[in-house]
Amino acid sequence: MTQASAAAVPKEPPATSDLVDVRLVLWHFTAGMVFLAVAILAGFLFSLQFIQRYPVAGIELFSPGRWRMVHTNGVAYGFLANVFLGALYWAVPRLTLRPVYSRRLSWFIFFAWQAVVLATAVGLVLGHAQALEWGETPVYVDPVALLGLMLVAVNFLAPIFQTSGPMYVSLWYFIAAFIWTVLVYAMGNFLPQYFVGGAAAGAIGGLFIHDLVGLFVTPLGWGLMYYFVPIILKKPMWSHGLSLVGFWGLAFFYPLTGIHHFLYSPIPLFLQHGAVITTIAIEFVVTTVIINFFGTLAGRGDTLRTNLPIRWFYTGMVFYFVTCLQCSFQTTLTFQKIIHFTDWVVGHAHLVMLGVFGFWLLGIILYLWPRLVGSNAWYSDVLNSWHYWLTMLGTLIMFLDLLVAGLIQGYLWRDLSPWEDSLRASMPFWLVRTFSGVMITVGQFMFFWNCYKSWRLGAPAGAPRREPSRGSMAPATA
Numbered sequence: 001m002t003q004a005s006a007a008a009v010p011k012e013p014p015a016t017s018d019l020v021d022v023r024l025v026l027w028h029f030t031a032g033m034v035f036l037a038v039a040i041l042a043g044f045l046f047s048l049q050f051i052q053r054y055p056v057a058g059i060e061l062f063s064p065g066r067w068r069m070v071h072t073n074g075v076a077y078g079f080l081a082n083v084f085l086g087a088l089y090w091a092v093p094r095l096t097l098r099p100v101y102s103r104r105l106s107w108f109i110f111f112a113w114q115a116v117v118l119a120t121a122v123g124l125v126l127g128h129a130q131a132l133e134w135g136e137t138p139v140y141v142d143p144v145a146l147l148g149l150m151l152v153a154v155n156f157l158a159p160i161f162q163t164s165g166p167m168y169v170s171l172w173y174f175i176a177a178f179i180w181t182v183l184v185y186a187m188g189n190f191l192p193q194y195f196v197g198g199a200a201a202g203a204i205g206g207l208f209i210h211d212l213v214g215l216f217v218t219p220l221g222w223g224l225m226y227y228f229v230p231i232i233l234k235k236p237m238w239s240h241g242l243s244l245v246g247f248w249g250l251a252f253f254y255p256l257t258g259i260h261h262f263l264y265s266p267i268p269l270f271l272q273h274g275a276v277i278t279t280i281a282i283e284f285v286v287t288t289v290i291i292n293f294f295g296t297l298a299g300r301g302d303t304l305r306t307n308l309p310i311r312w313f314y315t316g317m318v319f320y321f322v323t324c325l326q327c328s329f330q331t332t333l334t335f336q337k338i339i340h341f342t343d344w345v346v347g348h349a350h351l352v353m354l355g356v357f358g359f360w361l362l363g364i365i366l367y368l369w370p371r372l373v374g375s376n377a378w379y380s381d382v383l384n385s386w387h388y389w390l391t392m393l394g395t396l397i398m399f400l401d402l403l404v405a406g407l408i409q410g411y412l413w414r415d416l417s418p419w420e421d422s423l424r425a426s427m428p429f430w431l432v433r434t435f436s437g438v439m440i441t442v443g444q445f446m447f448f449w450n451c452y453k454s455w456r457l458g459a460p461a462g463a464p465r466r467e468p469s470r471g472s473m474a475p476a477t478a
């Protein structure tokens, strides 16, 4: 394989139906959207607690802290993981020209994963959470989830290792993600639970939290961007060299950043300093990746206006750059003195998880959905446009609102003002957060409705569903 071949636009096979189980992609996307609906409603519900309007106060099953965990676990494992899997079932066989290891296994994974997410949600509501940040999944779910991740790795690594075609950039990221995710999940869920305690467990918890973002979500997200962006723009990536820098930079620096969640803690200072330095280094790596993607867009800027998936992708990339830049400042001990434990962090988390990865996955669903349901077009471009603007503006407002709230809280705490003062000062910002949440939620429900109606378009009552064929679709427009 030459470098040039790996940098080229992935070639699509003539017939995809033997390679890609379209129904599997569709089901994963649908499941992802169902969990997204539950998760954002849970987020909205929890936000009402902050503004003292919690409608179901005093009922144990609705205790707000539990629904916070339904929100976070729902978006991560229900929405992001499902849509990632669907997109991988579409992309990996096309990149390798080989089907995944086993179609049966794929369906088994599908149902097992839904069972894992459901058991997690029910377990959390019943109060079975573990005291591990992002590892709250009940003890009885952890081994099943780990087994599921291993099966996912086998299913996708088989065609990747068997392919005799080019090893596209996307595939490097996918290989890394499959291996890292299994290791990260095992480390974060089992080591602090059973083997280590105290500051060591804290250090591992910090690594786990950030490795979930950096070694699971990030490589899958970028891998998919390296696949979908050149396909839609119909041109190769701007620089293969920069793709290499981006990948190896991520592999080298990202695993070390996690302890930046626990600065000023009893974790040895050299580890804390290491985390600060690698977090700042990541920003340089990210800049190379962003330059590469904007270099690729050069000459095709009109697609930002005319092609909605591309707009979702590039909005996500701008947000990605902003969050990483923000991260390289907020990781310093100087910034930490003010922002630690404040709403600044929650604003940051929403920009990363929703504004970047959520946007990329919504863009991917937008691009593939008409192909999956055989409708040839979206039911309504207007609804799609509303979805974009409501989600984008809602996310931006939530992010800026929580940033300012965080600064105010941080300064009030530093000045040792009474706790109640910081609550009173935060109230207007929490109100705005709920409103921005409503914008996001309404946007998603418009999208779900549009997906449903487009699916109905593709399958008029009694008519056999058409097998979607590549290239037959008009691009989703704004």
Ligand code: HEM
Residues within 6 Å of the ligand: 036, 040, 043, 044, 045, 046, 047, 068, 071, 072, 075, 345, 346, 349, 350, 353, 354, 358, 433, 434, 436, 437, 438, 440, 441
């Ligand atoms: C796909 C959309 C969303 C994603 C990916 C997402 C992601 C997250 C994440 C990662 C956190 C944890 C933050 C942290 O611990 O620092 C969080 C917390 C939270 N989210 Fe969301 N969120 C989404 C939508 C929403 C919506 C629509 C609302 C409605 C207002 C909302 C309200 C909240 C609240 C209230 C918290 C808890 C904040 C706290 O404990 O102080 N989220 N969300």
